Each structure stands twice: as structure tokens, then as C-alpha cells.
Amino acid sequence: MYLYLPVAxxxxxxxxxxxxxxxxxxxxxxxxxxxxxxxxxxLIMFGIPSTVxxxxxxxxxxxxxxxxxxxxxxxxxxxxxxGIYLLAGxxxxxLVGVQAIKLLHAMGxxxxxxxxxxxxxxxxxxxxxxxxxxxSMKKKKAEVAEAKEEKESxxxxxxxxxxxxxxxxxxxxxxxxxxxxxLGGFVGVLAAIxxxxxxxxxxxxMVYMLRMPMHVVVGTSLFQILFxxxxxxxLQATTNHSVDFxxxxxxxxxxxxxxxxxxxxxxxxxAEQLKILLAVIVLVVTVKIIFELTLTPSLLISQAxxx
Amino acid sequence: xxxxxKSQKSKVKMGLxxxxxxxxxxxxxAGTASAMLTAKANHDHISIDFFYHGSTVSVxxxxxxxxxxxxxxxxxxxxxxxxxxxxxGGLLWMNVGTLSFEKTPNLYEVFSxxxxxxxxxxxxxxxxxxxxxxxxxHVEVAPVADAxxxxxxxxxxxxxxxxxxxxxxxxxxxxxxxxxxxxxEYFIQTQWPYQAAPGDYTVSVYAVKNGxxxxxxxxxxxxxxxxxxxALAEMAANSAALYGFLSIGIALSAGFGVGMxxxxxxxxx
Numbered sequence: 001m002y003l004y005l006p007v008a009x010x011x012x013x014x015x016x017x018x019x020x021x022x023x024x025x026x027x028x029x030x031x032x033x034x035x036x037x038x039x040x041x042x043l044i045m046f047g048i049p050s051t052v053x054x055x056x057x058x059x060x061x062x063x064x065x066x067x068x069x070x071x072x073x074x075x076x077x078x079x080x081x082x083g084i085y086l087l088a089g090x091x092x093x094x095l096v097g098v099q100a101i102k103l104l105h106a107m108g109x110x111x112x113x114x115x116x117x118x119x120x121x122x123x124x125x126x127x128x129x130x131x132x133x134x135x136s137m138k139k140k141k142a143e144v145a146e147a148k149e150e151k152e153s154x155x156x157x158x159x160x161x162x163x164x165x166x167x168x169x170x171x172x173x174x175x176x177x178x179x180x181x182x183l184g185g186f187v188g189v190l191a192a193i194x195x196x197x198x199x200x201x202x203x204x205x206m207v208y209m210l211r212m213p214m215h216v217v218v219g220t221s222l223f224q225i226l227f228x229x230x231x232x233x234x235l236q237a238t239t240n241h242s243v244d245f246x247x248x249x250x251x252x253x254x255x256x257x258x259x260x261x262x263x264x265x266x267x268x269x270x271a272e273q274l275k276i277l278l279a280v281i282v283l284v285v286t287v288k289i290i291f292e293l294t295l296t297p298s299l300l301i302s303q304a305x306x307x
Numbered sequence: 308x309x310x311x312x313k314s315q316k317s318k319v320k321m322g323l324x325x326x327x328x329x330x331x332x333x334x335x336x337a338g339t340a341s342a343m344l345t346a347k348a349n350h351d352h353i354s355i356d357f358f359y360h361g362s363t364v365s366v367x368x369x370x371x372x373x374x375x376x377x378x379x380x381x382x383x384x385x386x387x388x389x390x391x392x393x394x395x396g397g398l399l400w401m402n403v404g405t406l407s408f409e410k411t412p413n414l415y416e417v418f419s420x421x422x423x424x425x426x427x428x429x430x431x432x433x434x435x436x437x438x439x440x441x442x443x444x445h446v447e448v449a450p451v452a453d454a455x456x457x458x459x460x461x462x463x464x465x466x467x468x469x470x471x472x473x474x475x476x477x478x479x480x481x482x483x484x485x486x487x488x489x490x491x492e493y494f495i496q497t498q499w500p501y502q503a504a505p506g507d508y509t510v511s512v513y514a515v516k517n518g519x520x521x522x523x524x525x526x527x528x529x530x531x532x533x534x535x536x537x538a539l540a541e542m543a544a545n546s547a548a549l550y551g552f553l554s555i556g557i558a559l560s561a562g563f564g565v566g567m568x569x570x571x572x573x574x575x576x
Contacts, residue, residue: 002360004501006532006540011360011501047471047502059554066562074570111402112395230555237551241543245554246357252558256565293399300392301460301467304405 007244008052014250016046021060021254028255029068029262030269031278032221033199034061034229037122037285039251040196048247049303055236056244056251058229061197063252064259065226071263072219079170079216083223085177086184086202090228093188101193115293118194122286125204129279132208136272155209171212171220183209184224197232199225200282207275214271218263343490344370346378346512346524353499355532361501364528366510367494369486371522375426375515376481376493377437380416380528382508387411389467391460406460409447414503415468416475418495423478428518435513435520439465439476472500505530 002011020042024035036057043053072078104110162176183205191198199221206217237243266274345368353362366378386409393403419426423438432441443461451457468474475497484492493512507529514522532540542550 002358004355004357004359004536006536007543009502009504059558062555062558063562063565066559067565068562070563070566071569074566115399115401230559233555233558234548234551237543237554238547241547243543243551243554245539245543245550245557248554248558249561252561256561259562260565260569293401295400297392297400299467299470300463301406302390302392302402304388304390 003246003250005048005052005244005247007242008048008056008247010047010049012046012048012247012250017043017247017250018254021064021251021256022258023254025064025067025255025258026262026265027258027281028061028064028222029071029259029264030218030266031199031262031274031281032068032203032218032225033278034065034197034225035199036061036197037200038281043247048244049242051240051242051303052244052247055233055240055242056247058197058232058236059243059245059248060251060255061225061229062233063248064255065222065229067256068222068259068263069219069226071260072215072222075267076170077215077219078223079168079212079220080223081166082168082171082180082206082210082212083220085180086187086206086220086224087227089181089184089186090188090191090198090224092181093185093190094192095188096185097189097192100189104193114194115289117190118196119286119289119293121190121194121201122282122289125200126279126282126286128208129204129275130283133272133275133279137276168212171210171216173211175210180210191228197225197228200278203278214274215267218266218274222259344368344512344514344522344524346510346526348510348526348528350499351526351528353528353530355505355530355536356534357536359501359536362499363496364499364510365494365496366512366526367492368512368524369490369492370512370514372485372489372491373516374491374521375420376483377417377419377423377427377435377513377515377520378481378495379418379435379437379511379513380414380497380508381412381511382414382503382506384410384412387413389464391463406451406464407449408461408464409449411442411446411464413506414473414500414508415442416497417477418475418480418497419478420481420483421478423476426515426518427520431515431519435511435523437513439474471502472498473502499528499530503530505532 001014003014004011020039024039027033027035027038036054039057040050040053043057044050048056069078101110104113159175159179162178164177165174166177167174187198187201187205190201202221202224203217206212206221207214212220233243346366347368349365349367350362364380370376386407388405388407390402391404391406392400395401395403417423417438423432424440427437432438433444436442436445443458446461448457448460451460465474480495482494486492507527510526510528512524513520
């Protein structure tokens, strides 16, 4: 059955957005990512204009991350305090990133920088997570603990010397309040430049730099994504008029359920298994982008507004 | 004297009669020349509701026998800014800037009885913008260095539009039937793409003889959003803040709602 989308000005078989929502929502609940890096290109592939695809995806992520945050909160896996610090940093970083994009556009090489940042960040995150989680799975538990201790002592000394040390009870860690704010800011800058939510960057930063437990990372990341996407949806609706309400409803029918299933399924997997699965997905997306960059495209013209 | 006046009166009367007869004949011949070709679109008002997935539009009418026909369906001309892809460093394909296409319709479909190049001269095609070749000359593309670069990007533009079913050029699809009165009836049915935006579209029919357009007729198709589709589109454009709040509100409620359902259904979750 087909439904007409009043803002996208196109008609779509309802099974497509519901199915896509289900699949991406599942990843969201499992890994704590919004899934924009998967959903937006898929929607464009099915004929949705790029500006509408990106804006409407933000709207549906509000639903999926609400559903996912709720599921993780019920089992005590959301560190609200850490989430708020990261959000504050992300907000500031977003402001910087938007200015950086303006500067890049003025210099005339914005698209090149955006694409390269995207490929490098995805590639680095994917390769690092893949190797690290593979090693963790191979090594004996005792060895992992020993290695972790070594690493922590190297970085830890610097982090402990910073002012405003704060205890994050839910994650069981102590950090300077500046650490999550600066890291959140870093992700905010990159996310604004790349035009994505940044969940795939935030998750490894929480795991490897903030040393949060993987299951708390997923819940906290979703909590943070929820607020980012509320802001983005509102801005997109008021400035670009590009949120398609009907498409968002079709997507969220699948994604809210997918996020719940993902959260349940995720609790049955070990942290290393979750990390390696996310690494594989990130690497597959990286390879896909590299192919897109190197193979001659069938169309040399596209709508303005997307990447 | 009386008979002289009478003869003058009858001369004037005769002159008036002849002049009247001349005008009648002229009008009648002019009418024959411009009223033979007719065009009627069967589906001239297309309503877009939630279940709209495109439509069909058929055009039919009458023309003089032995004429070739060209049917053109277009939206009003406008300008479109699109991204162009190019190779960076001789290796990577990415967006390398924008191209502006001026005087381009968003929808452009041309159907002819025979190959358009075989029935119309280049000048005539250019005069009525019939066929991609004529449209390429009519359209302005910027920035381009020369005519060959313009032709290359116009070709890409047509490919892009054809991909979205908004541009079409075809021949041999117009059905013709000879009538006993020496005229011919024509009929063509075409798929109306759901990608065509709401608006007013013009159907122009051209009768062709000896490489020239000899007659022209027009009909119109109006595409309009109705009901909830129209209400939502208008709200997104005119009450953006309210629309934004509504979209976020629904998403939050759906997220919580599904969360509650799962808790109830799943117990242990």
C-alpha cells in the first residue's frame, strides 16, 4: 500500500519506511546510535529528497531514542548526569561546528572536507573498535584487566590532575566535569560539520575515553541523542520546512518497536560482542562511502541540500 | 432623376451585400483553418490525497487528415539549482559546486506521431520548444565554459529528470483513427507521475504539415493537494513552529507509548 508524503511530495510503499525504521531502531536500541548515517542515505535511495530525508530522520530518532532511553532507564542503564554534561558540550560544539561549515563553504571546499572527515572518522572508529574488541574477546579476562589498568594509569594521571572532579555514580567513574564537556564539544563540532547526530562517535568516546560500562553507554548515548534530535527537528521544521510528518510516523512505527527489541537483545550480548558488531556496521558504511567516492556515479547531478 | 437615385441605391445595396458576403466567407475560411484541431485532457483535475500514487491522463481530439501531431505537457518554466558531481584529484567523485538551470519546466513530456526530427524542422522545433534538442537551446545553464559543456550538463539534467519520471520524450504512442468526414481522431494515454508537484500544467497539441506547425490547440491539467495532505503541507509551510512541536510531540508520545506497551507485555524487561 502506498501513502503520499505531503512535504516530500512523493508517494512511498508503507512497508519501506516501516521496515527501515524497524531495522535502524534495532541498531539504535542495541548500540545507542541514532542511525542517521544509515537511514538518511537509504531514504534518499528510495526517492525522498535529501533535505527531507535528513530532517525527517531526526524526527523519527526522537521517537526511537525515547523508546530506547525508556527501555534502558527501566533497567538502570542511563547516566543522566553524564548525559547532561555531554549535552552541554555538544551544544557548544554544535555552535562552533556551524560556524566552521560557514567558513568552509566560503572557502569553497566544504564538500571535500565533509566527505573526508566522514570517511576518516568512520574508518578510525570502526578499525579501532574492531581490533580492540577482537583482542578483548581473544584475551583471557585477567589479561584484559591488566591491560586496562596500564592504559588507565597513563591517561588517568592527566585526567585526575584536572579541576572540578565529579563522581558519576551510575557509571561508577570519577572525572573532571570538563572532560565530558570537552569531549561532547568535540563530537558536537564534528557532528555539525558532517551533518549527522554523532552517535557513532559518542559511543566509542564514552567507552574508551570516559571508561563507562558499555551497557550504560548505550542508554546514556540514547538519552543524549534524544535531546539533540528534538533541537534539530525543531530547527529543520522552522527554518527549512523539511520535516515530513507522515514519513516520520511511518518510520517511528518501526523504529520505536525496533529500539525496544534492540535493548532487550543487547542485554543478552556481552560488551565485546556489542562493540564488534557496531565496529562491523561502521566499517561496512565506510567501505560503501569509499565505493561511492571512487566509482563513477550513474547521475552526475543531484538535488541541492544534502551531502 | 428618380430612376438615377434608385439605380444608385441599388448599387449601394449590392455593394453592401457583396462586402457582407466577403466577410462571411473570410470568417468561414478563417474558422476552418483555426478550429479544426481540438484537444481535451480527460483528467484535468488531479486530487492528491493520502492514497495518491500518480494517475493517468489521456488527451484526445480531432485534426485534419494527413497531419502529424505533437503533444507537449509542461509545467510553467522556472529555475532550478542542482549539485554537480566531478572528480577531485582525478580519483574521488564528489559534489564540486552547483549549476543553475534557468527557463526549465519541472515537468516536460513530448509525444509525437513519428520521430520529432523527421516531421519538424529545427527552426520550428526551436520556435515551439519541442523535443530535448530544442529545450537544450532554450534553457540557460550557468556556470559553463562553452556550448559543449552546456550540452553535457543539459544531458545530465535530462537523465536526472527522467530518473524521477518528470521528463519524457517518445514517439509512435499517439493512436490515430480516420473519420468518414475526412478528419482524423487522435488519442494518447500517459502515466501522470506522482513525483509531479501540485500546480497547473499545460497540454499543447500541434498539427504538423510539410515540416511546419499549422495548427495549435491547448488544454490544462490542475494538480492539487486536498484534505489532510493539503492541511499538513500548509501547516509545515505557514505554521512551522506549531508543526515542529506537533512532530516532536507525536514522536515523544510514540516512544513512551511503545515503551509502556513493551513493559506491560514483557514484564521482565
